[in-house]
Amino acid sequence: MSLELRTPNEAKDRRLEPRPELSDQVVLPGGQALFLSESIEGLDEGSHFLDALKPEELESLNSHGRHLAFSAGDAIFTQGDRHDGIFIIRSGQVRVFYTAPSGREITLAYWTAGHFIGGPEMAGGGAHIWSGEALSDCEILFLPASVLKRLVVGIPGFALCLVQGLASKGRCYSAMAQMLGTRSVIERLAQFLTNLGELHGVRDGHAVIINAKVTHDQIAAMVGSTRQWVTMMMKRFQKEGLITVTPRHIRIERPNKLMSMVSKGGT
Missing domain, CATH: 2.60.120.10 (Jelly Rolls)
Incomplete structure (x- = not known):
């Protein structure tokens, strides 16, 4: 039809x-x-x-x-x-x-x-x-x-x-x-990134490259926060060596550490 x-x-x-x-x-x-x-x-x-x-x-x-x-x-x-x-x-x-x-x-x-x-x-x-x-x-x-x-x-x-x-x-x-x-906003962010990695990630050694285009505004709308907070936390995650953000993708450098933030209630 x-x-x-x-x-x-x-x-x-x-x-x-x-x-x-x-x-x-x-x-x-x-x-x-x-x-x-x-x-x-x-x-x-x-x-x-x-x-x-x-x-x-x-x-x-x-x-x-x-x-x-x-x-x-x-x-x-x-x-x-x-x-x-x-x-x-x-x-x-x-x-x-x-x-x-x-x-x-x-x-x-x-x-x-x-x-x-x-x-x-x-x-x-x-x-x-x-x-x-x-x-x-x-x-x-x-x-x-x-x-x-x-x-x-x-x-x-x-x-x-x-x-x-x-x-x-x-x-x-x-x-x-x-x-x-029941989850803090930082836990929700860590869980969301982990889920993206599991759904759309490609392994590169111990790291996971997320092959999905997503902006800070969209992450904020998903986890129930603001773009400013997401930007601040993504910078913190980068500084701690958890992720690397490029214009093309998000690379989770330490997936186990990111997931531990969820299981231990964030930091």
Whole structure:
């Protein structure tokens, strides 16, 4: 089925305010989701929530949904807007984030192909409680609330898939809440760098080179801090020989020492 490409005016209406770092947004190799967690285990389990459907059931899902295309920087949905359904990522990467009244943002997760976004509402009504922004060109299957209700009745297996998908999302945000509530910000930073190294790192002797482009602003939004604090701590980590930061990558020089900061409660 061909993609439904929005007109320039429609795209403009649903685009977030221009961000100075848009061209430097996190790009995750390998299509792996990412959120704040004590380990990398289970980060991508939500991408398989439709695996139990039969081929004909997947075809029905595709035929009833709306196929949309978003460009990098487009708002897929915006905090405060009316909730009309859910979005299944077919390709590309999406950042989901909450914006406080002060304007400060916290990144909830980076989602990739296979994941659905736009919850927790499933049947429509209410308003989105966070926003979703395309980090790269994305293909999205949008399932309006009215369609979701018909599919749940017509395909009982799909209802179970939604329950499993919501359970995965619940575990994700529970892991994030646990990190924010029980770990110091320096522990969260050390854990985040460790997770990036495990997910996207390449071994170079005892060191690990992180092959993911990430800025201090993006790290701050993920660990719940400020860019100034992250910059200060990254300089401290460099001075202590834990990491080396270059314009191209972050190199973890002493992975075991960095991980010990997490297990021992930071320093």
